[in-house]
Amino acid sequence: MHASISCRGNAGIKALVKTEEAWVPTAKDTSLYIRPFMFATEAALGVHMAKSYKFMILCCPVGAYYATGLDPVKILVENELVRAVAGGTGFTKCGGNYAGSIAGQVKAEKLGYSQVLWLDGNERKYVEEVGTMNIMFKIDGEIWTAPTVGTVLPGVTRDSMIHLLKDWGYNVREERLAIDDLMKAGHDGKLEEVFGTGTAAVISPVGELRFKDDVVVINGGKTGELTQKLYDTLTGIQWGRLEDKYGWTTVIE
Numbered sequence: 001m002h003a004s005i006s007c008r009g010n011a012g013i014k015a016l017v018k019t020e021e022a023w024v025p026t027a028k029d030t031s032l033y034i035r036p037f038m039f040a041t042e043a044a045l046g047v048h049m050a051k052s053y054k055f056m057i058l059c060c061p062v063g064a065y066y067a068t069g070l071d072p073v074k075i076l077v078e079n080e081l082v083r084a085v086a087g088g089t090g091f092t093k094c095g096g097n098y099a100g101s102i103a104g105q106v107k108a109e110k111l112g113y114s115q116v117l118w119l120d121g122n123e124r125k126y127v128e129e130v131g132t133m134n135i136m137f138k139i140d141g142e143i144w145t146a147p148t149v150g151t152v153l154p155g156v157t158r159d160s161m162i163h164l165l166k167d168w169g170y171n172v173r174e175e176r177l178a179i180d181d182l183m184k185a186g187h188d189g190k191l192e193e194v195f196g197t198g199t200a201a202v203i204s205p206v207g208e209l210r211f212k213d214d215v216v217v218i219n220g221g222k223t224g225e226l227t228q229k230l231y232d233t234l235t236g237i238q239w240g241r242l243e244d245k246y247g248w249t250t251v252i253e
């Protein structure tokens with residue numbers, strides 16, 4: 001069997017995927033989602049670091065994320081609620097981070113938006129992440145994405161995209177970007193593409209951003225050329241359609 005796994009090598013995951021190989025779907029763009037997780041199992045009350053934990057790896061066959069091609073989403077910029085604060089746990093994939101993000105997600109959905117663009121927790125000024133994805137902006141030919149300074153999760157998809165972009169000659173600026181500057185770039189016609197990056201969706205094009213009463217439509221609400229190229233390239237590598245010169249895939253046989 002050949003199964004490409006896009007998470008970076010781990011003996012337990014390899015053994016599990018081998019054991020469960022009958023569950024690996026083969027139809028186009030389907031995959032076996034692999035989710036390692038861990039929770040405390042100590043039978044005690046009290047707020048302290050637990051002495052015992054259970055580590056598990058969950059596998060789930062999933063259908064094509066985009067059944068009919070990449071589909072741009074509308075995003076609400078959240079200016080009150082925050083996902084992560086400096087000194088907190090935003091940099092890690094920790095359950096508590098998700099609990100803290102749900103009120104914002106509900107609010108966005110009520111207003112007809114599918115995800116939240118989170119601003120930094122101190123000043124509510126700099127863009128950080130979108131929903132549970134990292135986010136990138138193509139402004140005047142350059143790529144901007146938030147630096148992973150403690151409140152931003154250093155996603156593996158973000159890292160892969162940065163490698164591809166740099167190889168293609170793009171200037172990638174891992175710098176703080178103020179929401180006001182972002183909206184201004186949108187109104188000045190310089191905000192060319194916006195996309196979220198994460199394992200499940202790989203890439204999620206953003207067609208519209210709303211900050212308070214200000215709305216910016218990106219690339220006419222359509223998937224950008226670079227966004228599509230990044231998606232095709234990373235999924236091409238994952239599926240073995242393209243050469244993997246980075247050593248990102250692992251063949252399990």
Ligand SMILES: *Cc1c(COP(=O)(O)O)cnc(C)c1O
Binds near residue numbers: 134
């Ligand atoms: C999972 C996650 C990401 C994306 O990480 P990947 O490793 O690319 O899947 C980004 N931000 C948050 C908050 C996440 O939970």
